[in-house]
Amino acid sequence: MSTTNGHLGVTPPISTSESNDREKEVTVTLMEELRRQGTFETEEEAKRREIVLGRLASLVKRFVTRIGIKQGLSQAAAEASGGKIFTFGSYRLGVHGPGSDIDTLCVVPKHVSREDFFEDFEEMLKATEGVDEASAVPDAYVPIIKTKISGIPIDLLMARLALSSIPDTLTLQDDNLLRNLDERCVRSLNGSRVTDEILRLVPNIEVFRDSLRCIKLWAQRRAIYSNVNGFLGGVAWAMLVARICQLYPNAIAGAIVSRFFIIMYQWTWPQPVLLKQIEEGPLPVRVWNPKLYPADRAHRMPIITPAYPSMCATHNVTASTQMIMTEEFKKGSEIVDRVIVGSADWSELFSKHDFFHKYRYYLQVIASTGSSELQIKWAGTVESRIRQLVMKLEYVDSLTLAHPFIKGFEQVLHCLSEEELRAAAQGDVSDAVAKRKKEEIEGKEGASSIYLTSFYIGLAIEPKQAGSVGPRKLDISYPTTEFAKLVKMWDKYDGSNMGIIVRHIKATALPDYVFDEGERQPRSALKRPKNGKGADKTNGTSPDVPSSKRRRSVQ
Incomplete structure (x- = not known):
C-alpha cells in the first residue's frame, strides 16, 4: 500500500470530517478510563x-x-x-x-x-x-x-x-x-x-495508538486476543485499527473506536456477502493490497500484512472463532453506541469475559511432564495444535460451536505416591495434593512433582428437538483421539515423560483456579463423583499418562 494516490490506503477515505464535540468529550473519558484500567506503564x-x-x-x-x-x-x-x-x-x-x-x-x-x-x-x-x-x-x-x-x-x-x-x-x-x-x-x-x-501508513500516530490501546484491552478482556487459538493476534488488531484510521483520517480516538465496532460487525456479518465486500474494497480486509488472490478466499477473515512478502495474519480463524468474534463485535458496537449517547460508561466495554459461566460442558486438555523446562516446550506444542481440535469438533453432529479459551492454566503439584501422581496427570486433584508444598515431599520415597498445563474448550450443543425422547449422545471420541495422535507426532515426543489427556467435564466441575476470587457461585449442592472432578469417563476421554515409575526419573 502506497501514498502515491494522494491518500493512505487503496481506497479513498470514507470521511475527512473533523470529530464533533461529543466525540471529543468521549475521547477524554476514554483516555481517563484507560488510565484507570492501568494500561500505561510508569x-x-x-x-x-x-x-x-x-x-x-x-x-x-x-x-x-x-x-x-x-x-x-x-x-x-x-x-x-x-x-x-x-x-x-x-x-x-x-x-x-x-x-x-x-x-x-x-x-x-x-x-x-x-x-x-x-x-x-x-x-x-x-x-x-x-x-x-x-x-x-x-x-x-x-x-x-x-x-x-x-x-x-x-x-x-x-x-x-x-x-x-x-x-x-x-x-x-x-x-x-x-x-x-x-x-x-x-x-x-x-x-x-x-x-x-503500519506506523508509516497511519495518518495520525497518536490517534492510532490511543485507539489501538483501547481495542487491545477490549479484546484481551473479552478473551478473543490469541492468534494461536484461532482469534486475532496483535498484528491483526493493529492492522484493523490502522485501516479505520485511514478511512477516517481526521477523527480522534473516541470516533475511531466507535467506527471500528460498526465496520467490524458489518464485515464479519452477514457472511454470504463477505467476498463481494472484499473485492469492492471499502472494508478493512485485503485493503492493504487491492488484488484478491485465490488463496485468500479460503481464509474466513483475510487480513493481509502490508510489507513484502504479504501474508495472511488470520489464517488460524475457524468457523467457531469467527462466530465468537462476530458476537463480540456486535456487543461492543451496542455498548459504544450507548457511550456516545451518554447512557453507558467506557468501563462497560472492558468488562471481563464470561467464558467459564457460558457453557454447560467443557473439554479439558491436560499436558503434563515431570520438569519445568520440558513442560514449557510440551505445553507450547499442545497449545499450538488446539486449533486443530476445534476444527475437528466443528464437524460433530449436535455441536454448534467449539470455543477455545485463549490461555492455559499452569500447576505444579507435589505427590507422595504413584497413585496421586497418576490421578493428578488425569486432572483428578484432591484438595490435599493441591495445597501440598514442595518441602512436604522432600526426602520421601516415592514422592515426586508433576507440571500440568490445562486448556479449555467450551462446547455449545444445539437445543433438543421438540418431541425427541431419551438422552442425547454427543460422541466426540474421534476428534479427541485424533488430536492426541496429532500432538504425539511431534518429533520430540517421548511417552515416558510426557502426558496428554482430553476429557469433558461439566461446568459445575471446573477447578477453582479458572475463576477470580469471589467469582464462582456457591456449590453447596454439588457432590464430587467418585471418578474425580466431574469427569465423564465415557466417549471423549482420551487418557494418555506416561508410566509414573519412569516419570519420577525425569529431572
Whole structure:
C-alpha cells in the first residue's frame, strides 16, 4: 500500500470530517478510563526497558564478535561485524502496558548461523547478570528464545542477512535484504517490517495508538486476543485499527473506536456477502493490497500484512472463532453506541469475559511432564495444535460451536505416591495434593512433582428437538483421539515423560483456579463423583499418562 494516490490506503477515505464535540468529550473519558484500567506503564518501568534493551544490544554485538573469532576472523574484523536489535509488536507500536513483553529481533551477519544463535547466544544469555530465565524453541514456526532480563520478559527472534557486517544505521525497509534468505529468516524479519509499515501508513500516530490501546484491552478482556487459538493476534488488531484510521483520517480516538465496532460487525456479518465486500474494497480486509488472490478466499477473515512478502495474519480463524468474534463485535458496537449517547460508561466495554459461566460442558486438555523446562516446550506444542481440535469438533453432529479459551492454566503439584501422581496427570486433584508444598515431599520415597498445563474448550450443543425422547449422545471420541495422535507426532515426543489427556467435564466441575476470587457461585449442592472432578469417563476421554515409575526419573 502506497501514498502515491494522494491518500493512505487503496481506497479513498470514507470521511475527512473533523470529530464533533461529543466525540471529543468521549475521547477524554476514554483516555481517563484507560488510565484507570492501568494500561500505561510508569516512567520508571519505561526507563528500565530502555536499559534492558541497551544491555541486550551490547550482548548481541559481543555474540557476533565471539562467533566471528571462532570462524577465524581477526579481532578487528570480528568486532566490525556489528549486529543489531530491532523491536516490533506492541512495544514498537507504543501500545504496550505494564509487565508486557518486548518482541525483539536480533539481526546478524552471514557468518553467524542459526545454530550459533540457539546454542552460543542462549548460553551467553544464561550467564548474563539479571537474566532470570532463557528457553530456546528453535523448532517453532518462527524460532524463538524466551527470556526475562531484570524482570522484563523478552521474545527474541533471529535473522541472518546476506551481509558481511550489520551497521548501526541499518534499516529493514529495503526488500532486497530478503534476497537469498531462508523462510525462517524471512518470517522473523516480517514482524519488524510489518510494524514499521503500519506506523508509516497511519495518518495520525497518536490517534492510532490511543485507539489501538483501547481495542487491545477490549479484546484481551473479552478473551478473543490469541492468534494461536484461532482469534486475532496483535498484528491483526493493529492492522484493523490502522485501516479505520485511514478511512477516517481526521477523527480522534473516541470516533475511531466507535467506527471500528460498526465496520467490524458489518464485515464479519452477514457472511454470504463477505467476498463481494472484499473485492469492492471499502472494508478493512485485503485493503492493504487491492488484488484478491485465490488463496485468500479460503481464509474466513483475510487480513493481509502490508510489507513484502504479504501474508495472511488470520489464517488460524475457524468457523467457531469467527462466530465468537462476530458476537463480540456486535456487543461492543451496542455498548459504544450507548457511550456516545451518554447512557453507558467506557468501563462497560472492558468488562471481563464470561467464558467459564457460558457453557454447560467443557473439554479439558491436560499436558503434563515431570520438569519445568520440558513442560514449557510440551505445553507450547499442545497449545499450538488446539486449533486443530476445534476444527475437528466443528464437524460433530449436535455441536454448534467449539470455543477455545485463549490461555492455559499452569500447576505444579507435589505427590507422595504413584497413585496421586497418576490421578493428578488425569486432572483428578484432591484438595490435599493441591495445597501440598514442595518441602512436604522432600526426602520421601516415592514422592515426586508433576507440571500440568490445562486448556479449555467450551462446547455449545444445539437445543433438543421438540418431541425427541431419551438422552442425547454427543460422541466426540474421534476428534479427541485424533488430536492426541496429532500432538504425539511431534518429533520430540517421548511417552515416558510426557502426558496428554482430553476429557469433558461439566461446568459445575471446573477447578477453582479458572475463576477470580469471589467469582464462582456457591456449590453447596454439588457432590464430587467418585471418578474425580466431574469427569465423564465415557466417549471423549482420551487418557494418555506416561508410566509414573519412569516419570519420577525425569529431572
